[in-house]
Amino acid sequence: MVMGDMEMRCQLLVIGGGPGGYSAARRAAELGLDVALVDDGPTPGGNCLHSACLPSRHLLHLARLLDETAAAERLGLAFAPPRIHFANIGTALAERVADEGRRLAAEAKECGILLLGGTASFTGPRQVRLHGAEVSLLRFAKAIIAVGSRPRPLPGVAAGSPVEDIATLWRRESLPAALTVVGGGHIGIELATILAAFGCRVTLLEKNPRLLARADEDLVRPLHDSLARRLVAVRTGCEVIGVAPCDGGVAISCRHNGKTVELHDLMVLPAIGRLPAIDCLGLENTAVAVGPTGNLPVDDRQRTSDPDIFAVGDVVGDTMLAHAAVRQGRVAAEVAAGLDAAFDVRAVPRVILTRPQLAWCGLSEAEALQSHIPHKVHRLAAPFDGDLNQHHHGGFFTKLLTDPQSGRVLGAGLVGDHLEGHIGEAALAVEMGALLEDLRLVLHPYGTGPP
Amino acid sequence: MSQSFRLPDLGEGVHEAEILRVAVAVGDTVVEGQPILEVETDKAAVEIPAPCSGTVSEVRVAVGDMVRVGDILISFNSPGERQQTGLVETAPAGAAAPGGDTAHYGPVPASPSTRRLARELGVDLRLVSASGPGGVVTRDDVEAYAKGRQEETPSATATGPEAPPSSPHAAPSGSVPSAPPASLPSPAIGPPPGPEQKQGLEAPAPALPDFTRWGPVERIPFRSIRRATAAQMALSWSSIPHVHCEDSADITRLESFRQKHKKDIAAAGGRLTMTVFAIKAAATALKTYPRFNASLDLQSREIIVKNSFHIGIATDSDHGLYVPVIRDVDRKSIRELAVELHQLVERVRGGRITREELQGGTFTITNAGALGGHRFTAIVNYPEVAILGLGQGRLQPVVVPGVDGHHDIVPRLMMPVVLCFDHRVVDGADAIRFLRLIIAALEDPEELFLGMI
Incomplete structure (x- = not known):
């Protein structure tokens, strides 16, 4: 062996230190496996920590503060206009990210996880070559692929176009005065909400006929109306086909109602979904089968078509949610350690932190209709409440889907505010097989929430 | 209307099956009742008829697949009306979804x-x-x-929750005369590998060396009957304290009786073998010593003594070892037994034996004589208490009392017999008495037939 060609062995190799990979490594270490975690970020945490979940939660919190302090004036509490120093916001956020990253790294070391910086590519079914790491060849008994996803690139972008990347947006010195967000999914509308609160004139374009195509239409409608009031424009059914620089800004070509239109703005921020980041992974040297979107299909034990190689998180290409990835990671680790675990979740909760907020879990009405699943829809003014007749805000409502025969709760959709707690309650009901009556008989405290 | 056919519950204790044959392909039109699949459960092959008429839209299984109860096997597009056993409507066409009174939509509700x-x-x-x-x-x-x-399966408590989920009646299999029991390392043979089986880093048995280092090898799937037999043997060997009790029977007279009546029986469609006489002798001995016709119930701390006499006969076939059961042997004549046994053996060898015919045995006989086997031991067919083994009768010099107080050495046809039993339920003295009674019956055909009256 020559210097620089260091070879190592481990029982479990985890590729990617995001929520899925990190939780897998931790769980496996807890179970006594000898674990190596390969990650190419400055610290573990993945996109979620460094560029996606945490930054957007942080900025959504600030956006909420801005909105609420502005609204407080109506209630007689006036604040001076906010002085927004976006560079300072970025610095504070960067510190928070770095703190959290250091905490994860320290915790990993404490658990006995071997952290290796760099990227990994398979050179055989049981070995990877590492790039940028102190070890160059790693042999493993089992591996968990948790490499996550990357933004889907916007098509037709001409060189020199002012296109910002959502991963680096918050590191800017300042925000542009106006900007077009392309993509009306979860990420796009949260970004539009943040940017609008910071005073940016935002235009939102969505290819589908409506925003948030995954959610039930009645849940999305109040949000659409609210965004239409806050943003410059919300255009649905509008597909971006080209982006080019034009004097001081950007020209965006779109296909809208069969016609090609050109829009002008200062900057474009694409958020048209994410793709599994499997390039350079060398999967052709393994028995791992790749799915139609470049995703890695797995069974309920998170096993790929090679039963000793697992995949968790965004690379599986299903929910692309951090909390689902965390569970998947734990399941993969437990299965790798010989335990009888499975990803057996019936209600994956989603919360969109916009104004109003949206949340849903379990069976949606659209799915029920599409798959002809018998169901009954119940609409309540406030979440799950049978006793109180709380006055409800414009557009706020709760929808519950039940099994018409048994009355069991199959799914829930909510429009409102502070929904994180409520959606957890709905998820518990679905998971427990609770009846609608059970939810309604639980007492909910009065007088909470905003006026 | 599209319907999915799921593997139905095939009887108590059967949770999975192997696909032996797929008789249809996508696009085929089938009529209700037409065979579409052949599956093999622990031991028996079962033909599955089409549950409805229609066109096959999807075949999800291939020969050799292991499927579990509830798995979707085949989907049909049928004009059809009601669903039947194993059928679940997946996507009823048209607007209104039916109430689905018996169908299960989605997962079973449970926390x-x-x-x-x-x-x-x-x-x-x-x-x-x-x-x-x-x-x-x-x-x-x-x-x-x-x-x-x-x-x-009381022993499940001993082997843990991963014990094979088959009921004791589900997979009776006899002993393997040619394999000494000690050669079956029971801890190494686990339950059938199901999806729930641990596939961890800590394998139950140490990893095997790479045998190809010493020469070419062939890898044969360990499943189906081989696996069921292994599980049954491991269960028996690990839970029953075995004792073997050997002796010989002088069957000279019985053999001449057999030769004399062989043709008559053959004319009646039977085969008069030593096993037939042994069944009869065992029936008499079991009636006299009913503890040998029993099962030990550790859960309730009782010995379950069975009042009927169903004897399993270990039968070698191309597909593996089977133990078909002859019911109520005490109430059948030699002729009836000879005919029934012959038919059972033929059905086993032709692969036509049903699950029912393999269930409910109370005692087992294994005869290695036809293959030329002489002395061997056997493994009790769990959850029974004992198994009787017969070897090949061979002419041997035997010392017999002669005239005038002298002894003569005469050639006699001597057959080795072995009784292997569960020492938790019966003791050695009982076993010797039991075995002597069988030997006495085999040595004295008249005595044997007297016992039949």
Whole structure:
């Protein structure tokens, strides 16, 4: 062996230190496996920590503060206009990210996880070559692929176009005065909400006929109306086909109602979904089968078509949610350690932190209709409440889907505010097989929430 | 209307099956009742008829696949009306979805912790009867189901929750005369590998060396009957303290009787073999010593003595070892037994034996004589108490009392017999008495036939 060609062995190799990979490594270490975690970020945490979940939660919190302090004036509490120093916001956020990253790294070391910086590519079914790491060849008994996803690139972008990347947006010195967000999914509308609160004139374009195509239409409608009031424009059914620089800004070509239109703005921020980041992974040297979107299909034990190689998180290409990835990671680790675990979740909760907020879990009405699943829809003014007749805000409502025969709760959709707690309650009901009556008989405290 | 055909419950204790034959392909038109699949459960092949008429839209299984009860096997597009056993409507065409009075849409309602428990106990939630509101399966339901299953296989408590889920009646298999029991390392043979089986880093047995280092090897799938036999043998050997009791029977007279009547029996469609006489002799001995016709129930701390006499006959075939059962042997004549045994053996060898014919034995006989086997030991066919082995009768010099107080050495046809028994239920003295009674019956055909009266 020559210097620089260091070879190592481990029982479990985890590729990617995001929520899925990190939780897998931790769980496996807890179970006594000898674990190596390969990650190419400055610290573990993945996109979620460094560029996606945490930054957007942080900025959504600030956006909420801005909105609420502005609204407080109506209630007689006036604040001076906010002085927004976006560079300072970025610095504070960067510190928070770095703190959290250091905490994860320290915790990993404490658990006995071997952290290796760099990227990994398979050179055989049981070995990877590492790039940028102190070890160059790693042999493993089992591996968990948790490499996550990357933004889907916007098509037709001409060189020199002012296109910002959502991963680096918050590191800017300042925000542009106006900007077009392309993509009306979860990420796009949260970004539009943040940017609008910071005073940016935002235009939102969505290819589908409506925003948030995954959610039930009645849940999305109040949000659409609210965004239409806050943003410059919300255009649905509008597909971006080209982006080019034009004097001081950007020209965006779109296909809208069969016609090609050109829009002008200062900057474009694409958020048209994410793709599994499997390039350079060398999967052709393994028995791992790749799915139609470049995703890695797995069974309920998170096993790929090679039963000793697992995949968790965004690379599986299903929910692309951090909390689902965390569970998947734990399941993969437990299965790798010989335990009888499975990803057996019936209600994956989603919360969109916009104004109003949206949340849903379990069976949606659209799915029920599409798959002809018998169901009954119940609409309540406030979440799950049978006793109180709380006055409800414009557009706020709760929808519950039940099994018409048994009355069991199959799914829930909510429009409102502070929904994180409520959606957890709905998820518990679905998971427990609770009846609608059970939810309604639980007492909910009065007088909470905003006026 | 598209319908999915799921593997139906094939009887008590059967949770999975191997696909032996797929008789249809996508696009085929089938009529209700036409055979579409042949599956093999622990031991028996079962032909599955089409549950409805229609066109095959999807075939999800291939020959050699292991499928579990509830798995979707084949989907049909049928003009059809009601669903039947194993059929679930997946996507009823048209606008209004039917009420689906018997269909299960989606997953069985149960809390996450209950689902985890079921997974750990290897319980299929679809098989558990629910006691909760709205059909919710509770933790108690799962535990009760697992316990009920365990009661059928008491030793499951000894081997843990991963014991093979087959009931004792589900997979009787006899001993393997040619294989000394000690050569079956029971801990190495686990339950059938199901999806719930641990596939961890800590394998139960140490990893094998790479045998190809010393020469070419062939890898043969360990499944189906080989696996069922292995599981049954491991269960028996690990839970029953075995004792072997050997002797010989002088069958000179019985053999001449057999030669004399062989042709008559053959004319009646039977085969008069030593096994037939042994069945009769065993019936007499079992009636005299009923503890040998019993099962030990550790759960209830009782010995279950059975009042009927169903004798399993270990039968070698191209597909492996089977133990078909002849019922109520005490009430059948030699002729009837000879005919029935011959037919059973033919059905085993032709692969036409049914599950029912392999179940419910109370005692087993294994005869290695036809293959030329002489002395051997056997493994008790769990959950029975004893097994009788017969070797090949060979002419041997025997010292017999002669005239005038002298002794003569004469050639006699001597057959080795071995009784292997569960020492928890019976003792050596009982076994010797039991075996002597069998030997006496075989040595004295008249005595044997007297016992039949």
